[in-house]
Amino acid sequence: MSARLERVEGRAPEPGPARGVDYAIDVQGLSKSFGANRVVRDLSMRVKRGQIYGFLGPNGSGKTTTIRMLCGLLTPDQGQGTCLGMDILTQGRAIRRHVGYMTQKFSLYADLSVRENLEFIARIYGVPDAEAAAADAIVSLGLDGRELQLAGELSGGWKQRLALGACILPSPQLLLLDEPTAGVDPKARREFWTQIHDLAAGGVTVLVSTHYMDEAERCHEIAYIAYGELLAQGTVEEVVARSALHMWRVTGPDPAALARELMQQPGIELVAPFGTSVHVGGRDRAALELAIARFSTREELVWRPDSPSLEDVFIDLINRSRDGLR
Ligand SMILES: Nc1ncnc2c1ncn2[C@@H]1O[C@H](COP(=O)(O)OP(=O)(O)OP(=O)(O)O)[C@@H](O)[C@H]1O
Numbered sequence: 001m002s003a004r005l006e007r008v009e010g011r012a013p014e015p016g017p018a019r020g021v022d023y024a025i026d027v028q029g030l031s032k033s034f035g036a037n038r039v040v041r042d043l044s045m046r047v048k049r050g051q052i053y054g055f056l057g058p059n060g061s062g063k064t065t066t067i068r069m070l071c072g073l074l075t076p077d078q079g080q081g082t083c084l085g086m087d088i089l090t091q092g093r094a095i096r097r098h099v100g101y102m103t104q105k106f107s108l109y110a111d112l113s114v115r116e117n118l119e120f121i122a123r124i125y126g127v128p129d130a131e132a133a134a135a136d137a138i139v140s141l142g143l144d145g146r147e148l149q150l151a152g153e154l155s156g157g158w159k160q161r162l163a164l165g166a167c168i169l170p171s172p173q174l175l176l177l178d179e180p181t182a183g184v185d186p187k188a189r190r191e192f193w194t195q196i197h198d199l200a201a202g203g204v205t206v207l208v209s210t211h212y213m214d215e216a217e218r219c220h221e222i223a224y225i226a227y228g229e230l231l232a233q234g235t236v237e238e239v240v241a242r243s244a245l246h247m248w249r250v251t252g253p254d255p256a257a258l259a260r261e262l263m264q265q266p267g268i269e270l271v272a273p274f275g276t277s278v279h280v281g282g283r284d285r286a287a288l289e290l291a292i293a294r295f296s297t298r299e300e301l302v303w304r305p306d307s308p309s310l311e312d313v314f315i316d317l318i319n320r321s322r323d324g325l326r
Pocket of ligand 1: 061
């Protein structure tokens, strides 16, 4: 438990060229500090072309910094690699011509209409026939009926859809989406993700950072970063399977008090109340079952084996990573 997580729990990219696989992103050993603050540590990552790759991690873990290094907006202190086959250290400008980057901040003009914003972006990027391109984007993103509305008056979900429209106007090969659905309601998020899947089906690679577990599950592969270190990557199923977590669900009266009691037990590493039950887990199966056995005389409690969720796995990873840094 106290051992530092010293390796990525996933397929850490192997050095050297990968035969037969076309990677949109292929970087090795990226590190970045701001003053004394080491924000990204020895990060390696490969994203296949046409994939949707989820990038997860707590606030301040280095996701945005990594995204900015991938498109040459920030220079890493160490490491190298390619984005769309171009060198991230020397070809940032060329990379950005083929990348759509959606930042966390809405950066379109609030006092221009949907159509005006899209036509303006199309002209800036030299898209042939800007008016037609904007009209196409309006239809393909389902913005028709709203084209005359001011961008600043759109709801959060529609704003994000417009921002995505602006990103894809120049026909990028890679989309870097930094928490594109933060604060957006579930229906709008679902529609946004349908658009992302449509784009990927058309060959666009998407790297998307998110805090939402349901969105992680919609990605072809995910990576989890904490304290600047990549702790896990692979498909959701692979990441969960590698966690080696054993989980139980216990139902009974006063789950909050029960959760507090469970947290004190040796052998129990994860405790999370969910409605009327509590999710309980640990990596050492025997120690966990011994801890549970101590509750066997409590007839009001019903125990059932359970499977770890992606959230359980991430909480376990960050707990162990934090222990290692202490
Ligand atoms: N230009 C900068 N100068 C100094 N510190 C910075 C700069 N950019 C980021 N940081 C710091 O680097 C750390 C990582 O920030 P980053 O934005 O990469 O994290 P993040 O994982 O994207 O977080 P969030 O999920 O909150 O968006 C934070 O401590 C942040 O304050």
